[in-house]
Amino acid sequence: MSSVLDTVLLVEVFVTLFVIMDPVGTVPIFLSLTNGRSPAAAKRAAWQAVAVSFLVITVFAFFGQQILSYLHISLPALQCAGGLLLLLVALELLTGNEKEPTAAAGTNVALVPLGTPLLAGPGAIVATMLFVEDVDGWSTFAAVALGIVAVHASLWAAMRFSLPILKVIRESGVLLVTRIAGLLLSAIAVQLVADAVRAFIAGEG
Incomplete structure (x- = not known):
């Protein structure tokens, strides 16, 4: 097995997890959960949520x-x-009926619901496990590992700099991104279910 980094797999891992975990779509939820907290507490929640998500995924x-x-x-x-659960989330994003969880003062929102299940949800877990099945040497292992790290770095950056991002794209931009994310998420959900059905059929054969 070649020791050269499998860049194709790296890009596939990053793009897939990026769409599923949706760093930009996480911004309005993060702002809602950390509303009323100090900037230092919000920054701490950002890296704690990413750390929890990374731990669960790993x-x-x-x-x-x-x-x-x-x-x-x-x-x-x-x-x-995971596909069915993602489809429910996608439909909520598309219809605008998502209910963003609120947390009582003093609750560590970085652990739940930010770290899991919002970031490290069933879709990301299943996708990661499927990518791990493709690991057959250093090249593929490094590609999957770097892809996971890169996505979590994007998640941290999105939450860490959420206020400047919100000023740039504004609420209408967040709404547009949320709808697009819902569409992409629904497609991923259907694909997960379709692949699972094919796997069931192949297992019976």
Whole structure:
């Protein structure tokens, strides 16, 4: 196996997780959850949320198959469940009926709901586990690892600099991005379900 970095896989991992985890779409939710908190607390929540998400994604990347085996859950089953959940989220984004969670003062929103399930949700977990299946050497391992790190860096940057971003794209821009993200997310959700169905059929054959 060549030791050269698999840039095609790197780009695929980054783009897929970027669309699923949606750093730009996270901005209005982050602003809502950290509303009324000091700038220092908001900045701390940003990196804590990214750290929690990275930890969850990493755990499932390394031990996801073992966890599913212990619970007697197949990857296609998790993939289908993740797709259905993502489809619900996508429909809420498209119709504008999303209910952004609010947190009581003093609650660490970086852990829940920011870190998980908003960032490290079923879609990102399933996508990461599928990419890990493609790892067969240093080249692919580095590509998947760098892709995950790059996406989380984007998430941190989006939340860390959310106020300047909001000033640039304004509320109408956030609304437009949210609708586009909902459309892309719905397509990803349908693809996850379709792949899961094909996997089920192939398993029966």
